[in-house]
Amino acid sequence: MKELKIFGIVIVFTLVLYWGVEPFAHSQMHKHVEGDGFAYSDLKAVTVKGDAKRGETLAAACIGCHSIEAKSMPAPMNAVASAEAYGVNPPDLSMAGALLDEKYLTHFLLNPAEVTKSKHFAMPPSAGSEQDAADIVAYLQSFAPKEVKPKEAYEFACGRCHANRYGNWTQIGDVPKTKSNIKTGVDLDALKFQGNLGIYQNKLADYMGKLPPDLSIIIRARSEHFLETLIEDPQSQLPGTAMPRVGVTKEGFEKVREYLEETGDPSKPARESIGKWVILFFVGFTILAFFWKKEKWHGHH
Amino acid sequence: MSSRRDFMGKALGGFTAVGGIAALYAMKRSWDPLPSVKAAGFTTIDVGPAQENVLVVEKWRGKPIFILKQSKDMLKDLKEDDMKRLLKIGDAHYMVTVGLCTHLGCIPGYDPESHGFLCACHGGMYDSSANVTKAPPPRGLDIPPFKIDGTKLVLGEQGPEYEKMLADGTTLPV
Amino acid sequence: MAHFDENAKPFSHKWLDERLAVDTLDRVLSTEYWIPKNINFLWAMGMILAATFGLLLVSGIFLLMYYQPNTATAFDSVNYTIMSEVGYGWLWRHIHGVGASVVFLIIYIHMFTGIYYGSYKRGRELIWLSGMLLFVTFSAEAFSGYMLPWGQMSYWAGMVITNLFSGGSLHANGLVEWIRGDYVPGQAFLNRFFMLHVLLLPLAIIGLIVLHFGTLRIPHVNNQDGEEFDFEEAARLYKEGNVKESKVIPFKPVFLSKDVFVMGVYFIAFFYLVFYHFEFAMDPVNFDPANGLKTPTHIYPEWYFLWSYEILRPFSTNIGLIAFAIAQVIFLTLPFLDRSPNVAPASRRGAFKYWFWFMLLDMIVLTFMGKLPPQGIWSTVGLIAALIFMALWIALPFITKNEKKL
Numbered sequence: 001m002k003e004l005k006i007f008g009i010v011i012v013f014t015l016v017l018y019w020g021v022e023p024f025a026h027s028q029m030h031k032h033v034e035g036d037g038f039a040y041s042d043l044k045a046v047t048v049k050g051d052a053k054r055g056e057t058l059a060a061a062c063i064g065c066h067s068i069e070a071k072s073m074p075a076p077m078n079a080v081a082s083a084e085a086y087g088v089n090p091p092d093l094s095m096a097g098a099l100l101d102e103k104y105l106t107h108f109l110l111n112p113a114e115v116t117k118s119k120h121f122a123m124p125p126s127a128g129s130e131q132d133a134a135d136i137v138a139y140l141q142s143f144a145p146k147e148v149k150p151k152e153a154y155e156f157a158c159g160r161c162h163a164n165r166y167g168n169w170t171q172i173g174d175v176p177k178t179k180s181n182i183k184t185g186v187d188l189d190a191l192k193f194q195g196n197l198g199i200y201q202n203k204l205a206d207y208m209g210k211l212p213p214d215l216s217i218i219i220r221a222r223s224e225h226f227l228e229t230l231i232e233d234p235q236s237q238l239p240g241t242a243m244p245r246v247g248v249t250k251e252g253f254e255k256v257r258e259y260l261e262e263t264g265d266p267s268k269p270a271r272e273s274i275g276k277w278v279i280l281f282f283v284g285f286t287i288l289a290f291f292w293k294k295e296k297w298h299g300h301h
Numbered sequence: 302m303s304s305r306r307d308f309m310g311k312a313l314g315g316f317t318a319v320g321g322i323a324a325l326y327a328m329k330r331s332w333d334p335l336p337s338v339k340a341a342g343f344t345t346i347d348v349g350p351a352q353e354n355v356l357v358v359e360k361w362r363g364k365p366i367f368i369l370k371q372s373k374d375m376l377k378d379l380k381e382d383d384m385k386r387l388l389k390i391g392d393a394h395y396m397v398t399v400g401l402c403t404h405l406g407c408i409p410g411y412d413p414e415s416h417g418f419l420c421a422c423h424g425g426m427y428d429s430s431a432n433v434t435k436a437p438p439p440r441g442l443d444i445p446p447f448k449i450d451g452t453k454l455v456l457g458e459q460g461p462e463y464e465k466m467l468a469d470g471t472t473l474p475v
Numbered sequence: 476m477a478h479f480d481e482n483a484k485p486f487s488h489k490w491l492d493e494r495l496a497v498d499t500l501d502r503v504l505s506t507e508y509w510i511p512k513n514i515n516f517l518w519a520m521g522m523i524l525a526a527t528f529g530l531l532l533v534s535g536i537f538l539l540m541y542y543q544p545n546t547a548t549a550f551d552s553v554n555y556t557i558m559s560e561v562g563y564g565w566l567w568r569h570i571h572g573v574g575a576s577v578v579f580l581i582i583y584i585h586m587f588t589g590i591y592y593g594s595y596k597r598g599r600e601l602i603w604l605s606g607m608l609l610f611v612t613f614s615a616e617a618f619s620g621y622m623l624p625w626g627q628m629s630y631w632a633g634m635v636i637t638n639l640f641s642g643g644s645l646h647a648n649g650l651v652e653w654i655r656g657d658y659v660p661g662q663a664f665l666n667r668f669f670m671l672h673v674l675l676l677p678l679a680i681i682g683l684i685v686l687h688f689g690t691l692r693i694p695h696v697n698n699q700d701g702e703e704f705d706f707e708e709a710a711r712l713y714k715e716g717n718v719k720e721s722k723v724i725p726f727k728p729v730f731l732s733k734d735v736f737v738m739g740v741y742f743i744a745f746f747y748l749v750f751y752h753f754e755f756a757m758d759p760v761n762f763d764p765a766n767g768l769k770t771p772t773h774i775y776p777e778w779y780f781l782w783s784y785e786i787l788r789p790f791s792t793n794i795g796l797i798a799f800a801i802a803q804v805i806f807l808t809l810p811f812l813d814r815s816p817n818v819a820p821a822s823r824r825g826a827f828k829y830w831f832w833f834m835l836l837d838m839i840v841l842t843f844m845g846k847l848p849p850q851g852i853w854s855t856v857g858l859i860a861a862l863i864f865m866a867l868w869i870a871l872p873f874i875t876k877n878e879k880k881l
Contacts, residue, residue: 003515010517010584013839017580020843021778022755028847029773166555179344182359213763217554221762264762267558267565274566275750279743281320286739288316289732292309296732300512300718310728313735330562331537337560 033229033236038101038250043115046106048134055139058132062093065123070094070143079160079172083200086122087207089160089172097144099156099255102137104247109133116244117235122207150262153255157231157246158215161204166216167263172200208242219257219264227260228253343457345450348395356411358400361445361456365400365408367431375416375429383430385471386441388462390449397454398431398442399475409442418442444472505727509710511698512724518696519737520585525684526738527581527745531574534567535673542623544669546662549625550764569749569757575617576756577745579779582610590809591831593818594697600810601690607807609683612676617777619672622665626761627771633660633668635774639787639796659767701818773848781845782838788849789858798861805868812871815878823881826874830867837863 062068065082067075069092075082079089096105108115109127127133154164163170180187205211218227229236231253234243248256261268344361346368351357353372358365371379371387371394379387387394402409407422417434418427426435431442448460466472483490492498510518541561543552557564586606589595595603618636622629637660640650656663695706704722713721724730748756755778760771776784787799817824821831837860844857 006515006517013835014580017778017839017842018755020839021781021846024843025775025846028853165551166559217762220554220757221759223759265558271565271569271750275746278746278750281323282739282742282746285313285316285320286736286743288309288313289736289739292313293732293736295309296729297724300724300729327563327566328537331540331564331567333562335556335560 030226033225035225035229036232038232038248038253040101040104040247043103043107046103046130046134048131050106050131050134050136050138050141052135052138052142055135055137055142058127058136059139061126062136065090067092068094068143070145080196080200083203083207088122088204089200090123091156091160093140095144095148095152095156097137097141098146098148099153099249099252100247101249102141104245105137105140106130106133108247109136115247117233118242118244120207120242121244148252148255150255150259153248153252154259157248157252157256161208161212161243163214164216164259164263165214167259170197171204172197210242212243215260215264217264219260224257227257231256343455346454346456347452348390348397348454349452351395354413354416356413361399366445366456367396367398367400367411367442369396369411369429369431370394371396371429378416379428379430383428383432385466385469386430386432386444388447388449388454390452390454396430397444397447399445400442402438403433403440403442404438440473443475445475505731506725507710508692508726509706509713509723510696510726510730511702512722513698513700513702514696515699516733516737517584517588518730519734520581520588522734523738523741524578524581524585526741527574527578528680528684530570531578532677534570534574537561537564537567538571539673544623544666546625546665546765549623549665553624554762566749569753571620572757573745573749573753575620576777576779577748578613579617579777582613583779586610586806587835589697590834591821592697592699593701593813593820593824595810596813597703597816597818598694599690599697602687602694603810604807605683605687605690609680609687610806611803612679612683614780616672616676616680617779619668619676621761621777622660622668623672624761625665625765627763627765627769628758628761628774630660630765630767631770631774632776633664637664639799697818699820701820703818775846778842778846781843782841785841785845785857786861786864788845789854789861798865802864812868813875814872815875815880817878817881819881825878827878830871830874833863834867837867 059068063073064076065086067073071094075090075092077085082089100108104115109125110130110133111125112123113119113121127136151167151169154167155169159169160171168175176189176193178187178189178193180190201211222230226237230238230243231246231248233245234241235245342362344359344366346359346366348357348368348370351368351370353370354375355370357368359368360366376384376394384394386396388397389395400408402420402422402425404420404423404425407420409418409420409425409427411418416429418431420426420438423437424435425433425438427438427442428434433439433441444463444466445456446459447463448455448458449462467474479493480489483493488497538553538557541552541556541564543549545552553568557568559565561567589603589606618632622633633655637651637654640654652658655661656667702722706723709721709723713723713725718724758777760773763771775781783799783802786802787795789795790798813827815824815827821828840856840860841864844853844860847853847857849857
């Protein structure tokens with residue numbers, strides 16, 4: 001039938017056009033990066049077995065800079081003072097054992113700058129031997145929680161450098177609820193918080209070369225593949241970047257991704273559930289319209 | 302034949318109307334107050350520092366809130382109905398109301414001498430428990446939902462004292 | 476003085492007819508607005524455009540309720556308030572974004588249908604001209620709307636496109652700063668493009684749509700064979716009940732029933748894109764907030780501007796600007812550059828048949844090249860395609876002049 005042939009031509013041209021400006025153009029613009037599935041294949045397998053008991057003794061060195069809230073060990077300094085000392089606030093280690101890859105973490109303790117692929121990484125080598133490193137890792141794993149919430153994963157892995165304003169998160173914690181003075185409208189607590197955040201961000205920008213971007217809506221700005229390969233190895237997507245390799249496990253990345261979706265694309269579940277019904281509605285509409293048209297054109301040819 | 306033709310047209314029209322109603326629902330939802338507006342509907346006020354016969358003005362959901370700690374003089378002028386309008390926190394009595402005239406929403410002014418409110422817009426008057434003493438306002442100033450927490454008041458939450466006021470008609474829901 | 480029946484009930488049919496001539500209006504505009512029977516689904520594109528414009532208008536109204544035209548808050552008002560706070564705000568935005576992109580696909584189909592069947596001459600010149608003016612205003616509407624989310628692509632598109640007006644002596648006149656109201660795209664720029672997008676350009680579009688419909692009424696729409704026939708005679712046959720012999724159908728309800736069916740098919744595809752496949756219309760780069768100190772690695776216009784962008788790109792500044800300016804207006808001259816009196820499908824018009832398909836393919840090649848990084852082989856292909864585009868327009872009067880009269 002002639003009309004179907006014309007329809008076919010229109011569809012073919014439309015699809016060719018789409019292919020050219022979307023998949024083809026993007027394949028030419030962005031180099032393809034093959035992921036490693038968070039296997040960290042460049043690092044040698046760890047041959048020794050860690051001893052958590054010994055690790056606990058060795059970890060005494062850690063708490064000079066880090067807090068371990070799970071063990072009720074507080075941070076020696078607050079976030080702002082830490083940034084002034086090191087450039088960035090060292091993470092709380094409660095979840096390190098749950099979110100970081102075991103092999104990565106072992107090598108990391110031996111040589112942080114090399115393993116993170118970040119030349120001026122603030123943390124010095126912190127284990128004397130592979131055995132020491134494995135022991136500390138075993139200790140960190142001994143109290144790691146079974147289940148980590150998406151936001152906690154983000155705070156630990158990303159949140160000390162990257163704010164997320166749609167999630168109410170800044171590099172120094174959640175934006176607190178404050179109240180302005182009824183007579184003047186001045187909110188002193190909020191101003192103090194902003195001041196502290198400003199100090200932190202300036203120090204962080206000095207340390208990293210620039211202020212790492214807010215990740216509120218990064219899930220819509222970058223493909224999932226980009227985010228996955230970037231977090232696995234920042235140098236693969238952004239050669240020369242100051243962002244360190246964090247060393248999260250596959251599950252850890254999943255948690256981070258979940259949080260980014262919550263803040264950046266919260267309508268996704270609604271879209272997917274309502275979409276089906278809207279499309280179904282128009283299928284019904286089209287079927288009815290087809291029969292209406294058939295009736296109206298009856299006897300015209 | 303022709304009646305069947307009409308049927309298809311009507312069926313299509315009816316089906317389209319169902320879709321139209323669904324679209325109207327989405328449009329209605331788009332006009333609703335935003336979640337952030339609703340979440341900001343809670344304010345905590347410490348009434349501890351309030352002084353007798355000095356009107357404190359706070360803000361809740363964008364509206365002025367009047368807080369007036371009652372002195373002995375003020376209390377003795379109040380009737381039983383007026384007393385029901387007051388909040389007892391510790392040993393003291395407080396008047397806590399939305400500071401908008403129940404007539405048409407102007408803000409009444411407080412006169413510490415006469416222990417009364419006067420709304421300049423249309424001449425409505427209230428006593429120190431914010432009960433109406435002169436028309437046109439139809440009733441006393443409305444009491445916002447509150448919960449007593451020590452010397453603090455959480456506005457926007459409904460405590461047992463507020464629920465009792467609602468139940469016996471002392472105030473209307475805001 | 477017209478006759479008014481004193482016994483007619485207010486707002487009854489008779490009462491309204493005496494005051495508004497509703498019967499006449501209905502007859503002239505729909506039940507006796509005659510459409511040729513010999514048409515295909517491409518004749519429904521006009522109604523599809525009207526429906527898409529309606530969707531853009533309705534979704535735009537809801538976006539307007541929460542959008543803030545302020546460089547500090549615009550991005551978050553779109554991406555946070557509308558996308559995650561407003562009930563169904565994401566739906567309006569997705570409809571608006573996808574609609575703005577898809578409307579151009581339909582415009583191009585509509586346009587090339589007109590070119591293919593020769594529906595721009597012998598009395599239909601004004602249909603073509605008003606339609607092309609609509610294309611230009613839709614382009615301006617799309618561009619001004621693209622500024623509003625104030626993302627990286629908004630900012631840099633604003634920067635690059637307004638800089639087009641800095642060529643040659645225009646630069647000395649400060650035209651770019653005048654357009655922007657600032658040295659860079661800033662608050663004044665965002666505010667004035669907001670005004671253009673939500674008021675001035677929509678008003679112009681609505682006016683032009685009315686004009687476009689008006690130009691259609693007297694010459695009537697074309698048909699698949701470009702056949703000219705007596706509409707009055709055909710209408711008489713139809714009204715006498717010889718619907719089979721008559722060459723025409725009334726707009727309402729016969730033509731409309733086909734329009735509505737095609738519209739249904741279109742809406743299935745449209746809402747599939749809205750819910751599940753919108754990246755092509757909502758560029759990921761624009762989800763990075765505007766940053767005046769960092770240009771994105773790849774910048775490119777939306778797909779519907781790529782062909783004219785590519786005509787600009789391969790040349791030096793001034794020649795490129797002239798070529799670009801010509802590309803913007805050249806389609807307006809089509810009824811006058813086509814020297815053949817034939818109104819017929821391109822397939823029956825000898826050399827014009829090749830002209831049509833070469834033009835279509837060349838514009839697709841230009842579109843592809845417009846998005847690719849301007850390097851190596853792509854630059855060369857783009858340059859050749861741009862030259863072919865120019866050459867085709869120069870050749871048009873000559874090949875149509877020698878066309879055999881059908």
